[in-house]
Amino acid sequence: MDEEEIHIAVGKNFRKEKANILWAAARFARATIVLVHVHWPSKWMPFMGSKVLYKFADEKEKEMHRTKETDAMVKMLSRYKNLCGTRKVRVHYLSHDDVLAGVVNLIKKLKIKRIVIGSRSMSKEAMLLKCCQVWVVINGKHMSTSNDHLEHTGSIGYGGSPESLASIHELSDDSNGYITPPSDFADEIIYDDGITQMDGTDELAMCGVQEAEAEEEEIIETGEQISYEEVEQFPQEIAHQTDEIQSFRSVSERAEELMEEIDKLQRKLKELQEEDHGILSPRQKLGAASSLKKEKSLSTPPRYPELQLPEHIARLSMAKISEATENFNSRNLIGEGGYGPVYRGKLGGVAVAIKLLRPHPHGGKQGFPEYKQEVMVLSRVKHPHIVKLMGVCPETCCLVYEHLPNGSLLDSLAKRPKPQPLSWKDRVRILAEQRSALAYLHSCRPHAIIHADLKLTNILLDAANGSRLGDFGTARTVHVKPLQDEEDTICRRTNPMGTTGYMDPLFFITGELTAESDVYAFGVVILQVLTGLPHVNIAEQVREAIRMDAVHCVLDASAGSWPEVQADKLLRLALRCCSLERKRRPAITCDAEWRSLDILQRMAKAQTKSWKRTPHGCGS
Structure with a gap:
């Protein structure tokens, strides 16, 4: 051979x-x-x-x-x-x-x-x-x-x-x-x-x-x-x-485990440092309530400045808050954000969500501006798709809201297949609700309200998956001049804030917060709701799918059978929202600009009504 x-x-x-x-x-x-x-x-x-x-x-x-x-x-x-x-x-x-x-x-x-x-x-x-x-x-x-x-x-x-x-x-x-x-x-x-x-x-x-x-x-x-x-x-x-490959994998897995352990230790160290500087845990706040009463009896000034509250916002004591949460029992902890922990509770038999302010480690007033802003904004707005502020605790800057049991929109999009994923009809309805909420905020006179931190985690869902826009700690009011000047005056200079991926790039560069900044974030939300993709680089991925005539490849299949023609039009509108040129972004208050969303909503309602009628006609 x-x-x-x-x-x-x-x-x-x-x-x-x-x-x-x-x-x-x-x-x-x-x-x-x-x-x-x-x-x-x-x-x-x-x-x-x-x-x-x-x-x-x-x-x-x-x-x-x-x-x-x-x-x-x-x-x-x-x-x-x-x-x-x-x-x-x-x-x-x-x-x-x-x-x-x-x-x-x-x-x-x-x-x-x-x-x-x-x-x-x-x-x-x-x-x-x-x-x-x-x-x-x-x-x-x-x-x-x-x-x-x-x-x-x-x-x-x-x-x-x-x-x-x-x-x-x-x-x-x-x-x-x-x-x-x-x-x-x-x-x-x-x-x-x-x-x-x-x-x-x-x-x-x-x-x-x-x-x-x-x-x-x-x-x-x-x-x-x-x-x-x-x-x-x-x-x-x-x-x-x-087996070098298996060895490499083992080393990689071990490295990931060590990084997780380091993160846990760093968080624990931070907690211990905060306790050393006088940070109050939820249980410690029980003792703080009695201390505050003693301070009041001695005519000591309150820890935080008093706010003028409208009559429909209840004033609650720390003792009442503690009772509502069963002494801040861990089983009532819903979650924790930048402001502080959020607990589930009951006040007068009504389910509520209670958000506690996390004080500054050195006894300052970090968080009080956000508390003040949220109280000021939510006490003057009333809209079915904006979260309802029910009361506050002036002693510790606690905020009491209506309880929304289905969590955030991000939670619902991520829960597959249990519980049942949100259908495309529910998703379209939620987008229409949130567009309505933003239009209401931008139309307030004489001071328009810009949310400045719109994202999936700040859209909350009730038991029927009805949506509420929440977290107004970073919201800003903007004085609006008469109609002829409106286009140029809904703007406010402030330090860049918000969440990376949702933040208007022009706001980050110039510090000019405008109504179009909310439109940019809403565009990212629309893209996520329709595709189920993470917000990072999402506009580029959808733009490429449209260019290749492959919209069906990016629509979230877990939502059911999308009307592709109208979904394509809404994705294109969302990409306009994400444009770097503010003038190209559709005005949230202009119904004509949002025709594609309205058509999808009408299609969803028609299918829902047809589905509800079908069981009654089956036996005839």
Whole structure:
């Protein structure tokens, strides 16, 4: 048999491929070893702690990602090359979306006579069997040989011309002395979820993994052991066969665990420091209530300045607040934000949500401006889709709201499949409700109100999934001049505030807070509600989907069957909201601008009414 060359298809399972390479080196002692690899480009790429479709990333990010993939692949192939010591070794690779077609391309262009493959199922492919001899080797043990009689003719089973083949690359001789450190193996390939992004020859190596595992189990049952006696000239290599990939994953997982532990310790340290500076925990506030009463009896000024409250806002004592929350029992804790912890409670038999102010560590009034702002705004507004302020505790700046049991809109979008995901009809209704709430705020006279922190977590849902806009601590009032000047006067200079991803970039740059700043954030909310995607880079992803006429790919399928034509129009309107030019953003108070949302809402109402009538007509 001619032993000029022996070709070995390799993937990223180092332990398996190492055994196969050493077996081939021993079996074909006089042959030149040629490693071949089909790289299958990944369809996803990491972005900001998440993953994004490759086609939605910008060109610079694509180039960086592909460069990392290529570097990782070259390191891997260099490592395989170094397994053979002083033996003559060549390495060829190509990128291809179809693994089998990639292998056939390699065989044709390189005129391969025989190839070692670590997969039984791949070796049975008719297209491959027409090309050359196929040696099936599993974990360094020869299983079978196909087409033992076949001689390469240069024209068997290929078709097409060499010019039509994928571009094949050869690893340069500069890599002969390159040894990849263990920690570098398969780097850039393992993502946050612990899943290894496999390329084409991973599929080549793994498509028959179940068969290989079954064969190994059969070997164990019959007492047969895999032996590497045929490759005694490589004792050191065989003695150190460890699974580097698994080792790398273990190190990564351990690093993540350590980072979590560090975060927990830092939070604990911060809590202890706050306690040292006199911070009151919810339980300590019980004692604080009696202390406050003593201070009042001694005519001591209150801790916070008194606010003038309208009659419909109840004044509550700290004792009453403590009683409503069962002494701030942990089971009544709903959550915690930047302002402070929020508790569930009952006042006069009515369910309420009580938000406690977190005092400044050094006894200052941090948080009081937000408390004051929220009281001032919510005490003067009345709208069915804005959260209702029911009372305050002036002693400790507690705020008492109506209780909304279904949490935030973000919670409802994330809860899949239990409880039932929000349908597209509910989502459209919620968007219409929030547009109504914003239009009301922007239309207030003589002082328009800009929310300044609109996002999914600040839209709360009642038991029937009716929405309320909340958290007005960062809201600002803007004096509005007569009608002819309105377009230029709804603006206020202030320090940039809000949440990254929802914040108007122009507000961040100029410090000018305008009604259009709320419109920008509302555009991001619309995109999230329709797609279910994270807010980071969402406008770019949706814009690309529209450009590629693939809106159906980004609409959240868990919401049901969207009316795609109207959903497309609403997504385009949301992208206008996210425009960097304020003049291009639709006015939230202009009904004509929001026609696409109104049409979707009418369609949702019509379908809901039709659905409700259907059960009554079934028996007739």
